[in-house]
Amino acid sequence: MSTTSPSPMPATLADLVQRLDQARQTGVREMGDATGTVPVGHYNDPVHWQREQEALFAQWPVVAAHSAELPAGSALPFDALGVPIVLTRSADGRARAFFNVCRHRGMALIAAGGPQPAQAKTCRSLVCPYHGWAYELDGRLRHRLHAESFDGLDPATLNLVELPCDEAGGLIFVKRTPGPAFSAAAFLQGLDAHMDWMGLTGMKVFRKVDHVYPANWKLTVDAFLEGYHIRVLHRDTIYPFFADAFTVNLHAGPHQDSLVARRAAFEAFEPPSSCAELCRLATPTQFVFPNTFLIWHPDYVSLIGMFSPAVDQVRWVHTMLIPPDRTGEDWTPHWEKTFRLIEQTVFQQEDIATAVAIQRGLSSGANAGLHAGRLEHELLRFHRGIDAAVEGSLSPAGNPTPARTKRTCKEGKAIESQKKL
Ligand code: FES
Ligand SMILES: [Fe+2]
Structure with a gap:
């Protein structure tokens, strides 16, 4: 204060x-x-x-976290809107949101739920705990084990599904439905x-x-x-x-x-x-x-x-x-x-x-x-x-x-x- x-x-x-x-x-x-x-x-x-x-x-932007909950180089699960979401902040400082759903066979990339409230996890990338597909914190697919076994599947179509996300006033807002970007500052009026x-x-x-x-x-x-x-x-x-x-x-x-x-x-x-x-x-x-x-x-x-x-x-x-x-x-x-x-x-x-x-x-x-x-x-x-x-x-x-x-x-x-x- x-x-x-x-x-x-x-x-x-x-x-x-x-x-x-x-x-x-x-x-x-x-x-x-x-x-x-x-x-x-x-x-x-x-x-x-x-x-x-x-x-x-x-449809509406909803506050998912305070800005301090998501340090640079970390990921934070957020599932209070009824769909699994992961917030990330890459080295460029920008907060982003994605479905917390692997593009291979749908596993959650970062665990949510459990008795304790969600906390950010320091990480350089998101690595799926099922078969190890890895994603950059900006959502791009980075690595697949035995990538040659997925011939015919264009990796450019396998980035994480991004959700509208923006930050203003110390709050991180997200929408749970994919769509165009919005301005959190404009939203706060x-x-x-x-x-x-x-x-x-x-x-x-x-x-x-x-x-x-x-x-x-x-x-x-x-x-x-x-x-x-x-x-x-x-x-x-x-x-x-x-x-x-x-x-x-x-x-x-x-x-x-x-x-x-x-x-x-x-x-x-x-x-x-x-x-x-x-x-x-x-x-x-x-x-x-x-x-x-x-x-x-x-x-x-x-x-x-x-x-x-x-x-x-x-x-x-x-x-x-x-x-x-x-x-x-x-x-x-x-x-x-x-x-x-x-x-x-x-x-x-x-x-x-x-x-x-x-x-x-x-x-x-x-x-x-x-x-x-x-x-x-x-x-x-x-x-x-x-x-x-x-x-x-x-x-x-x-x-x-x-x-x-x-x-x-x-x-x-x-x-x-x-x-x-
Ligand atoms: S479901 Fe994520 S790597 Fe298989
Ligand atoms: Fe009261």
Whole structure:
């Protein structure tokens, strides 16, 4: 967490800070225009889930890793999108993605799965563990044992199958369907400037967890899009540090950046000039549509991907990112302790346990829909975005050739600092 200010705060973020200050001074909470209801079927209908898979997870760029997880000369398996993928970074520094599938007889080139979260493996090439075919980290077929036995098979057709992949703001994005390249910076619509100013690229990985829970993925997204629940659900853990439901948001297309006010902002408010000063006043929370959060705790960052292996399952991948100047062993007990509090207590026992309990109750028929009030307006905006993506009226920015016909959509605008949609 940088305590210096290498450059001025981006104007859009400074505007958000000003709105936080205004809310603090006036005591008036920013709210949406109207309440709304999300149909229960959006959380438990397998047909709706399938449509999400096809229109959203198969088409949109999704955050696969933090940049620091993939050093030059390494490969990292990634299978949270339901197909085996391998990320590589060759000596030229460029991140690439391929199907983690050998072009000979289909073996995985690098092992994924197992009890531990995936980690990058240092390597000069990818060598298939079945018969030893080898590929460069840029995907080109490099070597086949007994190549003469494959006469008639053109080696130029046997490179790894590449997937669209790009990097911005310290995040590596991938699409799970082959197709044209996209721009991650354009996709983020200005949020990358916030991430850059806050120093996301330079952060280091301390810990990663990767678990599946029995709840629809959107129930965990919902939990991170409103601060209304902090006072009750997190009463004994983090509420002592937070103001009650004072959040300001700006929109960057379907993405958003939020400042969730901490009590410290109400005690003494100095305009922040560094990321550390900002994180003392509020918890900045960036949501990269459709399924990724960056949560800026006072001295580290949670990168959370919420993936969807089944209609009633969320795959929760939480990567704890720490400042590069605090990676020494003397810091380890501190990071272990704070990770236990946030991941094991606040997230697992409170936010995720709530999502699991809601999922269990959906089939009871007690509710035809789940209601959201005007303090939960960003949750409703998220669901409007999902609906628009499923219907084909919202496409990711940064796509050179949108795969679907689109009509004008208000979520598709560049970054804007606004109170309401
Ligand atoms: S399947 Fe990979 S070398 Fe045979
Ligand atoms: Fe929460």
